[in-house]
Amino acid sequence: MTPLEARNPTVKLLLLVAVSLVTLALLDPATLVLLYLLGLAAARWGAGVGPRRLLLAQVPFWSFGVGVLLVNALSRPGEALVAGGPFRVTHEGLVVGAALALRGLVIGVGTVAFLASTPPRDLMVSLTRHARLSPRYAYALLAGHRMLAGLPRQWATIRAAQRVRAPLGRDGRPRDGWRAWARSAFALLVASIRASERVALALESRGLSAGPRSVWRPVPLGAGDAALAGGVVGVLALVLAAGAVLAPAGGWW
Amino acid sequence: MLAEGGAAGAVLQVTGLEAVLDGGAGVGPVDLRLAPGEQVLVLGPSGAGKSTLLRCLHGAVPHAVPARVSGEVVVAGRAVAEHGVAALADVVGVLAQDPETGVCLSDVADEVAFPLENLGTPPAAIGPAVAAALGAAGAAHLAGRRTDALSGGELQRVALAAAVVARPRLLLLDEPTSLLDADGVAAVRAALAAARESTGAACVLVEHRLDALAGDAGVAGLPGRWVVLSADGRVTHDGPAAQVARDAGPELLARGCWLPEDVELAAALGGAVAGPGLRDRVLALASTAPPARGAGCDGVTGPRREVLLAARGLAVGRGPRGRRGRRGPAPEPVLRGVDLELRAGEVVALVGANGAGKSTLLTSLAGLLPPLAGTVAGVRPGLVVQNPEHQLAGRTVAAEVAVGLPPGPATDARVAAALARFGLAGLADRDPHRLSGGEQRRLSLAAMLVHDRPVLLADEPTFGLDRHGTAAVLGVLADEARAGRAVLLTCHDLRAVASVADRVLVIADGRLVADVDPLGLVRDPRLLDAARLRPSRLLRWLAVAVADAGRLRDALAALDARGGFAARDPGAARATPAAADPGVAPVAGEPGVAPAAGAPGAALAAGPAEVPAP
Numbered sequence: 001m002t003p004l005e006a007r008n009p010t011v012k013l014l015l016l017v018a019v020s021l022v023t024l025a026l027l028d029p030a031t032l033v034l035l036y037l038l039g040l041a042a043a044r045w046g047a048g049v050g051p052r053r054l055l056l057a058q059v060p061f062w063s064f065g066v067g068v069l070l071v072n073a074l075s076r077p078g079e080a081l082v083a084g085g086p087f088r089v090t091h092e093g094l095v096v097g098a099a100l101a102l103r104g105l106v107i108g109v110g111t112v113a114f115l116a117s118t119p120p121r122d123l124m125v126s127l128t129r130h131a132r133l134s135p136r137y138a139y140a141l142l143a144g145h146r147m148l149a150g151l152p153r154q155w156a157t158i159r160a161a162q163r164v165r166a167p168l169g170r171d172g173r174p175r176d177g178w179r180a181w182a183r184s185a186f187a188l189l190v191a192s193i194r195a196s197e198r199v200a201l202a203l204e205s206r207g208l209s210a211g212p213r214s215v216w217r218p219v220p221l222g223a224g225d226a227a228l229a230g231g232v233v234g235v236l237a238l239v240l241a242a243g244a245v246l247a248p249a250g251g252w253w
Numbered sequence: 254m255l256a257e258g259g260a261a262g263a264v265l266q267v268t269g270l271e272a273v274l275d276g277g278a279g280v281g282p283v284d285l286r287l288a289p290g291e292q293v294l295v296l297g298p299s300g301a302g303k304s305t306l307l308r309c310l311h312g313a314v315p316h317a318v319p320a321r322v323s324g325e326v327v328v329a330g331r332a333v334a335e336h337g338v339a340a341l342a343d344v345v346g347v348l349a350q351d352p353e354t355g356v357c358l359s360d361v362a363d364e365v366a367f368p369l370e371n372l373g374t375p376p377a378a379i380g381p382a383v384a385a386a387l388g389a390a391g392a393a394h395l396a397g398r399r400t401d402a403l404s405g406g407e408l409q410r411v412a413l414a415a416a417v418v419a420r421p422r423l424l425l426l427d428e429p430t431s432l433l434d435a436d437g438v439a440a441v442r443a444a445l446a447a448a449r450e451s452t453g454a455a456c457v458l459v460e461h462r463l464d465a466l467a468g469d470a471g472v473a474g475l476p477g478r479w480v481v482l483s484a485d486g487r488v489t490h491d492g493p494a495a496q497v498a499r500d501a502g503p504e505l506l507a508r509g510c511w512l513p514e515d516v517e518l519a520a521a522l523g524g525a526v527a528g529p530g531l532r533d534r535v536l537a538l539a540s541t542a543p544p545a546r547g548a549g550c551d552g553v554t555g556p557r558r559e560v561l562l563a564a565r566g567l568a569v570g571r572g573p574r575g576r577r578g579r580r581g582p583a584p585e586p587v588l589r590g591v592d593l594e595l596r597a598g599e600v601v602a603l604v605g606a607n608g609a610g611k612s613t614l615l616t617s618l619a620g621l622l623p624p625l626a627g628t629v630a631g632v633r634p635g636l637v638v639q640n641p642e643h644q645l646a647g648r649t650v651a652a653e654v655a656v657g658l659p660p661g662p663a664t665d666a667r668v669a670a671a672l673a674r675f676g677l678a679g680l681a682d683r684d685p686h687r688l689s690g691g692e693q694r695r696l697s698l699a700a701m702l703v704h705d706r707p708v709l710l711a712d713e714p715t716f717g718l719d720r721h722g723t724a725a726v727l728g729v730l731a732d733e734a735r736a737g738r739a740v741l742l743t744c745h746d747l748r749a750v751a752s753v754a755d756r757v758l759v760i761a762d763g764r765l766v767a768d769v770d771p772l773g774l775v776r777d778p779r780l781l782d783a784a785r786l787r788p789s790r791l792l793r794w795l796a797v798a799v800a801d802a803g804r805l806r807d808a809l810a811a812l813d814a815r816g817g818f819a820a821r822d823p824g825a826a827r828a829t830p831a832a833a834d835p836g837v838a839p840v841a842g843e844p845g846v847a848p849a850a851g852a853p854g855a856a857l858a859a860g861p862a863e864v865p866a867p
Contacts, residue, residue: 121363139367143357149401150353156571157612160621161638162646165657165704168633174621183646190642190686198354201317206357206415207342207371216366216379 002048004117010130011225013123015232016114020107022236029095031243032102038235039109047117054112061108065101072097120145126219136210143199151192158187264289264422264455265310269324272302272309276687280305280486282324287455289422294475294494295459296501297482298508299719300689303459306482307425310457311345312338329422343372346416346454350428352408356415361387361395361403365414372419386418387411389451390444405607406437410444417448424454430462431717434607434745434785438465442474461511461719464789471790472498472513472526481505498526507817509721514789521815535791536798538815539808558596561739562631562708567591567624569610569617586625587613591765593758595631595708595739600730602754602771603743606785609760611743612639615710618741634708635701639716641693642686644700650688651681654700667703675699675729691722698729709733711742715749724818727753747786751775752809755802759784770802 004012019035026032043049049057076093083089124138162176162184169175264287271281280302287293295303308314312333315322326333329344349355358364365383374382387393392410395403400411409429416424426445430438449456458476460466467474472494479497481490490501498512502520505512512520519526522534568589587610595601605611616622618629619636638644647653654671658664672678675695680688685696694714701709711730715723723746730740731753744750750757751771759767759774761783767774774780775788775796788796791812799805 121359135371139357142359146357146359146401147354153571156622157638157640158643160616160619161636161643163621164619164636165646165700167657180646187643187645190645191640195351195354197317198349198351199357201313201338202347202349202355202412203357204317204338205311205313205342205345205347206368207339207419208367209337209339209371212373213370214373214376214379216370216376216383217363218376 004046007228008221008225009118009123009126016110023103023106027099028243029098034239035106043113047113049116057112061105068101069097122219158184266327272320272322274320290453292456292476293478295480298484301482302486307427344422346421346424348413348416348426348429352405355412356400356408361398365418368419386414389447390414406433406440409441413444420452424456426458435787436785463513472515509719514791542807542811558598560594562595564593564629566627568626569613597737599755600734600740602750602757604784605760612712615712632707634710635706636710637697637701639713641697644697645685649682653685671699671703690717708739772802772805
């Protein structure tokens with residue numbers, strides 16, 4: 001079990017929200033880079049995410065970040081660094097764009113670390129115990145999570161069932177457009193609604209209600225979680241302080 | 254009505270229960286009283302409301318499924334109308350049909366602990382209770398496993414453990430084996446017996462596959478008390494199994510109910526249920542059964558028939574569940590090295606355990622899943638999938654049949670002919686999602702066959718149908734073969750296989766292990782075991798007595814005819830004769846099916862002469 005896996009999911013979730021909120025107040029790229037590096041370290045060694053998976057998980061956030069950076073660099077007014085034809089890259093745009101992109105990266109890597117170290121079951125048990133989430137929602141979400149895993153298989157079955165009657169295209173493969181796709185989606189919707197009705201009934205017939213319930217294998221909340229919370233808050237404060245001291249007087253622009 | 258305390262002694266007290274669902278279907282009036290530990294089997298034709306009755310007993314109707322309900326249901330002293338489903342969870346355990354949706358959580362132990370947690374059981378008591386329930390359900394070895402890695406039979410055992418863990422006083426079982434192979438059924442049977450023994454719960458069972466569930470014990474392996482519902486949902490019989498079987502057996506058989514084989518044989522051939530001399534009467538019937546004409550390729554008379562579809566060195570498989578990414582590693586084949594040929598005019602059955610790769614092979618043969626290795630050569634086949642709803646793409650029944658055809662008067666005429674042939678003409682404007690299971694199956698066949706593909710692949714086409722529906726579907730498949738098509742079907746009903754197939758392909762351990770005729774399969778215990786099939790007593794008797802597979806089929810057809818079933822076109826009476834399929838032999842002219850030829854209504858009325866009228 002990795003160090004973060006052993007920690008209470010509700011505490012981790014609160015810390016992730018706190019870090020995200022703090023990040024939203026920051027516009028200093030250096031501080032954000034530092035936070036991002038710390039986040040990467042937490043995901044790699046705290047949550048035990050392998051290097052390859054960690055890299056892959058960053059791709060969507062990087063793509064988003066590059067987009068944000070380009071839009072800001074090209075569209076923000078300010079001191080021009082490069083100008084060519086209709087394009088004009090400003091210093092302000094670059095800095096703000098980098099900061100906004102880094103915010104996304106920090107929140108992204110935090111989420112990766114959180115999800116990789118938190119089994120859904122533990123999260124829901126902890127949320128019902130420590131955050132007073134209604135067990136009706138928590139267990140409906142868990143059952144839904146289990147159903148989601150079966151959807152790709154069902155989609156493949158439905159597509160096959162429907163494509164068999166489609167006329168063949170020139171390449172000899174069934175030719176069907178977005179209409180057929182929509183019909184398959186509708187069939188999947190029908191099947192999913194029926195399945196979820198059955199799951200809901202199964203949950204209820206096992207006594208799931210909003211009332212008080214006991215928990216067989218509770219998720220612990222203890223000193224380790226307090227230490228984690230203290231540690232994260234402390235490091236966050238240090239990084240903010242360092243950022244404030246090291247930042248060039250009068251800001252980056 | 255009895256006072257709360259007055260119901261002591263009865264686990265279940267149903268008084269004047271009548272339920273009408275929003276769609277108009279319903280059940281009742283029903284009166285039923287169950288003593289502690291009493292076991293009841295509910296029988297009735299499809300649409301009689303057997304499942305609705307079970308759902309009324311634990312409050313799913315009307316608390317979860319809207320319905321108008323009158324009368325009273327009291328379980329262990331609690332009026333169901335005043336308690337929700339969840340508030341009855343400590344006294345009622347429920348096991349439903351679909352294993353995938355009967356298990357809700359990802360971890361086996363959590364799933365079984367879940368009902369106890371909901372009841373507020375002290376955590377210290379939960380661990381031992383979970384272990385005991387898993388043990389009683391024969392699932393102790395599954396503790397600690399993840400539920401998404403379990404087979405259907407394993408999931409049903411876990412669901413059963415969760416149903417009995419709170420030691421309910423009443424257990425409701427709604428077709429718990431319908432999706433399982435013989436191993437899965439055996440697991441559920443053992444689990445049920447152990448659970449009943451350890452909890453002493455009363456039990457209400459609805460089940461189609463009664464012989465499979467009863468196992469070698471025959472009728473004695475089923476609940477001792479039977480309740481029969483009529484087509485309109487009334488209780489017509491309620492009493493000891495033997496008596497109800499004698500009184501209601503023939504009528505139930507005529508109405509298309511699945512009955513235990515012993516009961517069916519007694520009703521069709523006369524004599525007492527499981528009485529002496531039954532075997533002799535079966536063998537006498539077999540020896541005098543009229544030969545069917547022209548069914549299948551006998552290999553002696555005809556020349557070698559044209560190969561319509563051939564697979565060479567085929568390997569098929571899908572990626573692991575939920576990970577069908579293009580970047581991932583190539584999926585592991587579920588089947589490899591498959592060589593097979595489908596010839597014009599033959600019905601071939603494909604059998605194998607749950608998860609052996611039957612559906613995947615069919616999808617690949619249909620050209621809808623690229624093979625991982627090898628080739629499929631031949632004409633483009635048609636395919637009907639196991640769940641007809643997956644195939645629905647039209648807004649109305651008529652539009653559904655027309656999907657994929659070019660619009661125009663020619664198509665309209667073909668659609669009309671197909672609707673008439675399958676007895677769907679009266680439903681042409683209905684929403685296909687609102688049809689019954691049997692109607693949806695006929696619709697899916699009509700919608701595929703109207704494309705006139707030379708090869709038809711059918712995945713469990715008889716699943717979930719009553720006997721009339723099954724006979725109709727098997728009749729269509731045989732007719733299509735006679736008209737010159739090749740038919741490949743998967744089926745886990747060995748009797749259906751023996752009554753329709755010319756050849757049987759057996760898959761096991763990732764390979765095609767045998768290509769035999771049905772008799773060869775029934776006579777080969779190793780093959781049967783590999784395919785997770787268990788022949789019923791009837792098939793075992795016949796396998797010893799008949800000379801070849803053709804005679805086996807003749808004997809089964811003769812028995813079906815005695816019971817009022819015969820393979821025939823579902824809309825035969827209404828069809829324009831041979832307009833769409835010139836090659837189809839007129840079924841009514843066939844020997845051996847005389848009592849049943851004609852409209853379904855006529856078949857119902859034509860009972861065998863020696864059966865006493867109910």
